[in-house]
Amino acid sequence: MGQAKTVLAFDFGASSGRAIRARFDGGSIGYEEIHRFENVPVTANGHMCHDVGYIMAEVETALGKAGPVDSLAFDTWGVDYGLLDGAGRLLRPPCHYRDGRTHGALEQACKAIPAQELYRLTGSQIMEINTLFQLMRDDLAGAETLLFMPDLFAYLLSGVKACERSIASTSQMLSPVTREWSAPVLEAFGIRQDLFAPLVDSGTVVGEYQGIKVIAAAGHDTQCAVAAMPLAPGEDAAFLSCGTWSLLGCEMDAPILTEESASLGLSNELGAGGKVHYLKNISGLWLIQELRRSLAETDKKYSYNELERLARESLPLRSFIDPDAEAFAGPGGMPEKIRSYCRRTGQPVPETPGQLARCIYESLALKYRLALGQIYQCTGRRFDVLHLLGGGTKDGFLCQQAADSLGLPVAAGPVEATALGNVLLQLAALGEIKDISEGREILARTEPVKRFEPGPAEGWDEAFARFTKIITMEVSL
DSSP states (O other): OOSSEEEEEEEEOSSSEEEEEEEEEOEEEEEEEEEEOOOOEEEEEEEEEEEEHHHHHHHHHHHHHHHHOOOEEEOOOOOEEEEEEETOOSSSSBTTTTTTGTHHHHHHHHHOOHHHHHHHHHOOOOOOOSSSHHHTTTTTOOOOOOEEEHHHHHHHHHHOOOHHHHHTTTSOOBBTTTTOOOOOHHHHHTTTTTOOOOOOOOOOOEEEEETEEEEESSSBHHHHHHHHHOTTTTEEEEEEEESEEEEEEEEEEEEEOOHHHTTOOOOEEGGGGGGEEEEEEEETTTTHHHHHHHHHHTTTTOOOHHHHHHHSSSSSSOOOOOTGGGGGGGSHHHHHHHHHHHHHHHHHOSSOOOOHHHHHHHHHHHHHHHHHHHHHHHHHOOOSSSEESSSGGGGGHHHHHHHHTTTTTTEEEEHHHHHHHHHHHHHTTTSSSSHHHHHHHHHHHHSOEEEEEOSSHHHHHHHHHHHHHHHHHHHHH
C-alpha cells in the first residue's frame, strides 16, 4: 500500500447522475459529491432514448471539478446499450428500457426458445426490458460492437472496448454457470457473438484517460451497492438495493436454475467478488418520483419529505397496488393509474396525495415480503437482517414499513452504497485493499447505519393476505 489514493466514482441512475470523489488513507474513506445532474430521456427516431452527448459533457464537467485522481469508474442501470459502427462511432442514441418498443417481444421470443429453457440457460428473470428482447426490436445493420451503458461511457473516455460481467448478466444472454455468453441463446436469436466486447471481471483496469486509470468496477449499480453492504461477522443477511428500482435478494455461491425459481421470476445476476446475487427485480421509488411529478403538473408541488409526512398522517393498510403491474411502468398520470387500479380491485380509492403515497409505500413493503418469501422458498435460508442500501435509506418511512412488513430488522445504510461499492472496487483494482470483504469491514467501522426494528405483525399479516389476493385478482381481470 502506497500513498493515499483519490478515485472518482460516476454513479448514473436512469433519472439522475453524479460524481463522487473519494480519498483512501489506508484506514478510512472520505468522500464528497462534486457534481450532480438530471438524466432526462430524449426522443429520437420516435423512441425514448438516452442523451449520451449530454451525459458525456457532464462527465467532462465533473472531471474538471475533481482535480487530480488516480482512477475512475462508471456504474449505471442495467440492460440498456449503445451500438458502435466499424469506426467506433455511436450509430444512434441508445434506447431507454422504458421505451415501448419491446411490447409483445416475450411472446415472439418464446417461439425461438421456451421461457423455461431460456431461464435455465441464462438464470435471468424474464422481463421485456432485458437486452435480448430489445435486440429483437433493434436494427443491427452497420453495428460492429454492442457496449452496455457503463462500458460505453468508459470507452468514450479510454477508447477501449470491454464488457464487464455484472452488467452483462442483466442481458438475458449470459450463462451464470460458465459466466460466458450463452451460445444456444445467441444462435436461437441470430445474434453474433463478436458483437460483444471481450468480457472482463469487476475491478479490472481496462485503459487510461489523460493518465487516469479507467476501471471496470461493477458496471451494474445494484452490484456496486451490494459490494458496499456492511455485514457484521457471522450475519446471514438479505439485501435491498433501493432507488428507482428495488432489488431484493441474497448472495449465493452458485445460481438456482430450477423450474420453481423460473416460475417465481427470480434472477441470478453476477456480483463482484465472484458471488451470484439471487434476487427479485421490483419497482421502487420510481412510483413516488412519478407521483410527485404528476402532482406537480397539476400545481400541487410537494417535496419528497412532504409526501412522506402526508403518508405517515394517512390511515394505514387501506389500499394496495401491485408495484410491478404494467400500468405503472411508463411515465405520466400516476395518481389516476393508482385510483383506477384500486377501483378495478374493489378497494377504497386513495384521493389525497398522502393516501396515494401511503398506498405506494405499503404496496412496496408488501411486495418485498412476497419476494423474500419466494427467496426463502427456493434457498431454504432464513435471514437475520435486511440490509437496505442506497438512496432509499433516506426514506425512514419506507425503512420502517419494510421492517414491519417483513418482521425483520432493517439496517439502513450506507446512503451512498452504490458509489462506495464503485470506490471499493477501484481501490481493489489499484491494490489498495485486498478484496471486497476488506472494504466491507472498513465501511462497517466508518459508515453510519440506522436500525429499524419490526413492529407488531398482526395488522401486516392480514394486509399481506389481502395484498396477495388483490394482485392475483388484478392479473385475472
